[in-house]
Amino acid sequence: MNCEEAKQTISIRVVLESFNLFPIKDNQRTAFYFALDREERTPSLSVDFIKNKAFDFGTGKSYDVISIVQQINQCSVADALKYLATKLDFSIQNVQPQQNLEYEILKVSEIRHFALIQYLITRRVYEQKDLVKEIHYEMYGKKYFGIGFINDSGGFEVRNKFSKICVGKKDVTWIKSEINNSNEVAIFEGFFDYLTFRKMQKHQNSDYLILNSTSMLFKIENDLDKYHKISLFLDNDKNGNFAKTKIQNVFMNAEDCSLIYEGYNDLNEWYCKD
Incomplete structure (x- = not known):
């Protein structure tokens, strides 16, 4: 992976999330984060998810996915590319619509x-x-x-x-129950956990939501109001815990089911333990 490929194919939201950095204010196009290089009370880092770039109003610095890693890890371009290649999911999506992704x-x-x-x-x-x-x-x-x-x-x-x-474009996956208008939903971070759950539970009694990344959480918060029961099968890591907390802070009927696989990263890892 070279610099141009990284800038075109890796989501800036995912890069920030990998450092446990999440927006203070956000919408589908833009967000404000706290600065990368200092402590502050008012977020000054403006992130444009469409252009896949960030701008710090406090210092006037502009960032892309490579320079963000350089700033946080204090490393070279080569080491930043290595981090992006080994630590993150590739996320080929329309981060720069004016260009044709290869x-x-x-x-x-x-x-x-x-x-x-x-x-x-x-x-x-x-x-x-x-x-x-x-x-x-x-x-x-x-x-x-x-x-x-x-x-x-x-x-x-x-x-x-x-x-x-x-x-293709990054998004969540909704799978509706065989029963019309189910009032229950089970939420998974990745599709292998969903496949594991479907193996464990043969009958589809609820709706299923696969986030495909915790960075997609902003897309679904308004879609959970109708459910009487929300079961969370998210990863036991920083990003998974952040997503659990964010959902549970809004929906009192959201149950953290990760205790089933406590001590393991996710449901599939626990299921494959033997």
Whole structure:
């Protein structure tokens, strides 16, 4: 991954979130954060999610995803790129609409590739293979394939043994219950936890919401009012805990179900422990 690829494909929101930095005020396009290089009472860092850039009104500095990592880690461009490549999900999305992103979906099919079948078996969710797809895509002239899980904007969360990316626009995934107008919803951070839950619970008694990233939390807060019961199956890490707290502060009927897999990062990791 080079500098241009990083700027075009990695969400600035996800980069900030990786440092446990979250907006003080936000909407779908812009947000205000506290400054990266000093303590302050009034947030001065303006972040534009569409342009994928930030501007500090206190110092006049502009930031992109690389310079944010440089500022926080006090590191070189090379080390910043290494951090972005190894610590974060690739998130190929429309961060700069005026440019054509260099990816193409080549084929979407049922899961057939041996490596993907084996990967589902190791994650103990092979029986749920019909809930995902095999996706082949080309990015910056190279061809890849993985297990694809579609989101509500038509993008694909793609996983294989070696990578974790989003091809297309980043979004959440809503899956409605077989029962019309369900008053219960179960919320998951990633789709492997959703597949695990579906294996554990054969019948679809509730609606399901897969965030595909805690950075998508802002999209769903107004959609939870109708539910009498909200079950949270989020990760046991800083981002997951932040999302749990934010939801529970608004919805008193939100139950933290992560105690089921206490001591493990997520539901799937706990399920695969034996």
